[in-house]
Amino acid sequence: MIFGKAEPIFQFSVLASGSKGNAVYIESGQARILIDIGIGPRVLQKRLEHIRREPRDISALFLTHEHSDHISGAGALTKKHSTPVYGTRGTRDAMRRHVSPDVDWRTIQQEDEAVVGDLTVESFATPHDAAESVAYTVRCGSQKLGHITDLGKITPRVIEKLQSCDVLLVESNHDERMLENGNYPWPLKQRIQSDVGHLSNEACADLLARVKHDGLKTVVLMHLSESNNHPEIAMDSARRVLGDHPATLFPARQKHPSVLIPVG
């Protein structure tokens, strides 16, 4: 048996996921970050209690884009705890009214890298109907988590960035047929289906097929539509692509946080 160097602590919990609010908690030995905060302070507190953490423990907030299901709790958190916020200039400008001008904003580019403690967070552009949206990979030691939601299509850069992740948190928003036949107004259907809308189960499966590898440990299906998807349908679609791959697969939930899950 080979005894390698022990990997540092690196784990995550999906606190909320879906059109009513998104937040993902990620921690290492030296940092505790959130990606997005589309839930209010009381809900944040409650969801963190499930994993025995507190809002004041958060060392940095990373935002993907300015849509309210990703930022609605940013003002409250930063006001109370002076939490630094990482996001693009486009995101900042678009959400100016939601955070105080005194917020500790750390502008990142769409292609960038930020270091918080022993976490390295890389941003990359997503095609979405927002000002300057991004997705993130988070690395700690040799382990990597990829977080990608709110994108209308898969780009070569997305595929490149999500290679060799241990954990993938990936949007599986809607079933194409359910959206087509559902009762959403036509302009909204068009928005969701467009190249700057949301990733369908089918597109998610396509992405997984391109980035799966032997070292993949966990796949979480994110941002499921409550009207145009079912967790079982999304799971079946992803399972078809993963085949007999041993990765753990589960759908993120809107109202219930996951446990803390190790990345490696």
Ligand SMILES: [Zn+2]
């Ligand atoms: Zn969203």
Ligand SMILES: [Zn+2]
């Ligand atoms: Zn969005």
